[in-house]
Amino acid sequence: MPRDDSHLPKALQGLRVPMVASPLFIISVPELVIAQCKAGIVGSFPALNAREGEGEHPLLDTWLTQIKEELDRHNQANPDTPAAPYAVNQIVHRSNGRLDRDLEICVKHEVPIWITSLGARVEVNEAAHSCGGIVLHDIINNRFAKKAIEKGADGLVAVAAGAGGHAGEQSPFALIREIREWFEGPLLLSGAIATGESLLAARAMGADLGYTGTPFIATDEANAQQEYKQMIVDSGAEDIVYSSLFTGVWGNYLRGSVEAAGMDPDNLPQADSSSMNFSEGSSKPKAWKTIWGSGQGIGAVKSIGPAGAIVDRMAAEYAAAGKKLAAEFF
Structure with a gap:
C-alpha cells in the first residue's frame, strides 16, 4: 500500500522515503544536497555555509543556481524518478548579520523548503511564504514548538536527545507525544535517525518524517575532513559527548575530537548562551574548529561511501522493518 502523505505540504509529498537530510554546518555543500535530492529525500544546507570573499558575488546565489539547474537536468532526464526538493537552513539568531540579504536571495530563487533555527x-x-515556500522550525521542547507555530511556521523539527550538533535532552517519545496533543501539521523527528528501523519508529510514534544528519558526514560528497569521516565510522553512541562549551548551546560531539584538542571529555566547563555569535558564520569560535559534531546514531555507519548509498540502505531497512511489523497485525 503506498504511503498516504496527502496531508503534508506538496514539497514534502512523494519522497522515496519520508526523510529530510539535516543541514550540516560546513559539511553540507551543493554536491551533497544534489546527491541527496537525486536519491529521493530532501537535501539541505545552511545558508551560512556559502561564504564568499569580500567584494565577490554572493556564493549563496551561485549555489542555489547550481542546485536548481542540476536538479532540473536530472528531472528532464528521469521524468519517472524526479529528484526531491531541496531546503535551505536559516540561522535567525540576531547576531546573524547576513540574514536579510540571504532571505532576499532565497525569495529570488523561490526556495521550496526553509528550515529555521x-x-x-x-x-x-x-519571506518564505511570499515565494511559495514552507517553513520548518527546529525546536527542543513543547514550549518552543508552540511559539514557532504562533509566529507562522508551517511545521516543526523536534530535535530530541541523541541528535547531532545542537540537541535537546528530551526523549523523542515524550517530545513527539506532547506536540501531537495540539499540532496536526508537518512534524519531523531528529535524534539518532540513522537506520530504516529508527525511521519507522519515528513514524510509529507520530512523526511524519525523519531528520537525518550524521550518516551523511561519512559520504564522498560531504565537505568534511577525511579524519572526521573516519571517526564517524570508527565510533559508537558511547563516544558522544554532550556539552555547551563549544557554542554556548548544548550539543553532541565526538569524544575523539575533544580528546585530540587536549581536553578531558568527562570534565568540560559549561558556556553561557550569550557567547553565541553568528557574525562570522558560526557560533563556534575558531579555537573549536576541530571539535566535530555527531549524533548517537553513528553505530549504523560502517563505511565511507556515496550519499545515495545511505538512502538506499535506509530505504531497504525501512521497507523490511515495515513488512515485518505489519505481519503482527494483518
Whole structure:
C-alpha cells in the first residue's frame, strides 16, 4: 500500500522515503544536497555555509543556481524518478548579520523548503511564504514548538536527545507525544535517525518524517575532513559527548575530537548562551574548529561511501522493518 502523505505540504509529498537530510554546518555543500535530492529525500544546507570573499558575488546565489539547474537536468532526464526538493537552513539568531540579504536571495530563487533555527521570527516566515515556500522550525521542547507555530511556521523539527550538533535532552517519545496533543501539521523527528528501523519508529510514534544528519558526514560528497569521516565510522553512541562549551548551546560531539584538542571529555566547563555569535558564520569560535559534531546514531555507519548509498540502505531497512511489523497485525 503506498504511503498516504496527502496531508503534508506538496514539497514534502512523494519522497522515496519520508526523510529530510539535516543541514550540516560546513559539511553540507551543493554536491551533497544534489546527491541527496537525486536519491529521493530532501537535501539541505545552511545558508551560512556559502561564504564568499569580500567584494565577490554572493556564493549563496551561485549555489542555489547550481542546485536548481542540476536538479532540473536530472528531472528532464528521469521524468519517472524526479529528484526531491531541496531546503535551505536559516540561522535567525540576531547576531546573524547576513540574514536579510540571504532571505532576499532565497525569495529570488523561490526556495521550496526553509528550515529555521535558533529563534522563531515572523518576518522570516513571511519571506518564505511570499515565494511559495514552507517553513520548518527546529525546536527542543513543547514550549518552543508552540511559539514557532504562533509566529507562522508551517511545521516543526523536534530535535530530541541523541541528535547531532545542537540537541535537546528530551526523549523523542515524550517530545513527539506532547506536540501531537495540539499540532496536526508537518512534524519531523531528529535524534539518532540513522537506520530504516529508527525511521519507522519515528513514524510509529507520530512523526511524519525523519531528520537525518550524521550518516551523511561519512559520504564522498560531504565537505568534511577525511579524519572526521573516519571517526564517524570508527565510533559508537558511547563516544558522544554532550556539552555547551563549544557554542554556548548544548550539543553532541565526538569524544575523539575533544580528546585530540587536549581536553578531558568527562570534565568540560559549561558556556553561557550569550557567547553565541553568528557574525562570522558560526557560533563556534575558531579555537573549536576541530571539535566535530555527531549524533548517537553513528553505530549504523560502517563505511565511507556515496550519499545515495545511505538512502538506499535506509530505504531497504525501512521497507523490511515495515513488512515485518505489519505481519503482527494483518
